[in-house]
Amino acid sequence: MAENGETRCKFWLPKKNRFCSNARIGNSVFCGNHSQRTDDQWIPCPIDPSHSVLQENLVGHVKRCPLLKQVEALSAQPFYQKGINAGEEDGEERDKQGSCCPDGIVTSEMKRNLLYSMSVSQFYELIRKIETAHGIICTDIEVSYNLPEACNMWIKKEIDRKLPFQEKHVLQQASIIGNLEEIGALKRYKNVKGCESDIEQEDESVAAVVEFGAGRGYLTQMLVDCYGIRMVYLVERKSYKLKADRSLRQKENLVLERLRIDIEDLNLNAVESLHGVSYVAVGKHLCGPATDLSLRCCLSRQDNGSSSTLRGLAIATCCHHLCQWKHYINKEYFTQMGFSKDEFLGMTWLTSWAVDADHGSNLPEITDLGSTGKREEEEEEEGENGWRRVEEIVRKMEPKERAVIGFKCKQIIDAGRMSWVKKQGLESKLVKYIPHSISPENTLLLAGIPSLPYPQV
Template sequence: MVGLKSKAGEKGEMGSHCKFWLPKKKRFCANSPLFDSPFCGNHTQRSDAQWIPCPIDPSHSVLEENLESHLNRCPLLKQAQSLSSQPFYQKGINAGSEDEEEEGEEVDIAPKDSIFTSEMKRSAVYAMSAPKFLELIAKIKSVHASICNTIPDSFRIPEACSIWTNREVDKKLPYQEKHVLQQASILGNLEEFGVLRKVSLISNATTEQCDSNRESERDADVSAVVEFGAGRGYLTQMLADCYGIKKVLLVERKSYKLKADRSLRQKESLVLERLRIDIEDLNLNAVESLQGVGYIAIGKHLCGPATDMTLRCCIRQRSNQNSDAQSHASCQLQGLAIATCCHHLCQWKNYINKRYMSGMGFTKEDFNAISWFTSWAVDADHGSEFSVTDCSAQLELTSEKKEVWPDSELCGVGDIVRNMQGIDRAVLGYMCKDIIDAGRLMWVKAQGIKSELVKYVPCSISPENHLLVAR
């Protein structure tokens, strides 16, 4: 009787548990099932169509049937409400528009189309006819040969950054050589371009003398620094350590742990402010702490459209300043250094120089294909031998090579891509990156600003090695 009772108890107990079998644990899930389901909330099968992005924060999804209640308790609701009440928040001010062509044209704040994802771009490329695909590749090579073959190498490690390159900084600060070299070269190019004052250190001096020299040399030329896409803020950390700055504004839409903020706040003479906002929505002229202040804009690896939004945020304001009073109240751009990256994420709507692309004979569809091709420059398919060689020399060699394509009448784009050597795909990707960044450079120059596009580190340090410098 006891055994029967025990089995009955086990059966009843099992009936109150989720029926999802866990093969690794060799038992059923121990969670309680939902009221109308044999499974718990984690294992109930639901259709993907039921899930929609949260309107407050699209990075997470919610069941459509629960959307109304979720909107009242979304963890980011309070943050979104607080942000929307800030004077510097202006929805979509730096987004651009699908049909934006003329300078000074008002941007379309309400987005017309959703983001064109990499998968959508890939599908569009593979849906092309083979002749059209080959024609696009030929056009890319022709445009690159005419305007993009003179991007100079400019790997600059300034003497001012020796405390970082020699690992003389606080051991508690994270140190990765490749990131330190990239950050130092960004600052070195700003110094070379005349934006930062050059700091010379006496090699035989004591540490105290060096510190004294730094303080006297790097006086107060830099009023403020705004780092876009700041992440943890270690580019600004190096700038503060090596050049001395009075005011720092970090712009980042995400929240990060292990930020440089704690170390920066320990500097007595430095004022630090961090804005958690998307660059797309930032009206820099409305930031109270920057009113009437000259600033330098910096950004290390601003992904895809973030570069275009940053350029609009910093530079477009010049054409909008019509009166002396307004100009005096606005912040003034003194210099800019943006390391571009993730060109495959670029969007036609956000791109800063659509007129340039159209002038080169590229359509919106061509731009989407070009931006997708850029992923070939940094993916793992072309092997490690390309990443450690001289990119410029490889571009020159490959561009001169005669391509032998399969009969385009008998094959599709997929067949052509599969027959391309990895090195050829990589070189085509680099060409597309050059074309996209060349358009950005031309737009900045068209605003009357002295600017240059350089390769600020070798490919062996980072294949994402374009830096747009301006003053």
């Protein structure tokens, strides 16, 4: 045993309170995972940048990277089109203030540094512009907590016990669906009972659902159980356990396709089985730019002829701090309001203030996003020889004041998305679809065909 211990890696694992048990490599006292090498020897894998590889091993690694076969298989799919929904850095020429990062993704740290590098007067001017814009364009966000009768089997836990049930998620899913029904994008079938497949096909107006950022797919599971949807497309780039797929595949005559692909690269019109089919698009908590990618995927390249028809859309937005100028769907909207690209990036970082407090704290729900108050006296204190850092001002702000600013930024970003959807010919609105106590990320972007009649139940 002692001899065996001498051949083991000497890297200490504090969480396990022991040394690594892997064998050493060569003359090193560490294993391959913990061998001490300088950072400049490591480069991102060209196949999957989420992990790095030694530059000297790059040629061999590319040939045997675990994701190589997956990438090759995806590239062969007709619906794969690299970057089709990514957006472009257009609008930079209208941004006279330049950019902190003209190319690539701007990290949260870069956004924070951009904001903290402002002078106090510049920071307060940005806050004033946010308050002015919010007061003009975000005045009609209604509360629409809508739990439809059709979803009672889930709400009352009258479902297969093998299916995972968390009340907060079920209520969110049901309200998303209820809002789609309310705008006429969904119609209930009379004979839907439980999870049975015997459904009276009275209306073929909506035959399919496309769920973006589907995860395990239980929002779609509820749609299938309660509304008789016959075709299901789950778009998700990651692999998940305990998916709804197993339960869905047991349903007779249900077409189920899980598209393991980044939304950025999905050409929805090239999904052959969806040609000529009417569908609704849904997404529960589509993080950051995923909302913008999904909107482009559904609306910016719709053809006549063989393409599918979007009947309704419901996307619950979240994680606005991850939004990027390149991906954002309505840059013109921001530039016309007088915001620069860098100010947009600063606003995305400010959105984290809306939900950075403990959800169990006594911070009240922000329902009336009024002005956060005058700051003339504070600005006068700045003086020529005594610049106060923005970081210090932020640290002294009250939690509610920070939350108000964060929510305003989130709603302005979502209002721009709503405006873009309207330009595509759909009726669109923003609603608060779930109480703040269930989730502070409670904004739902709704859209539907203007002439779509309300369902007859």
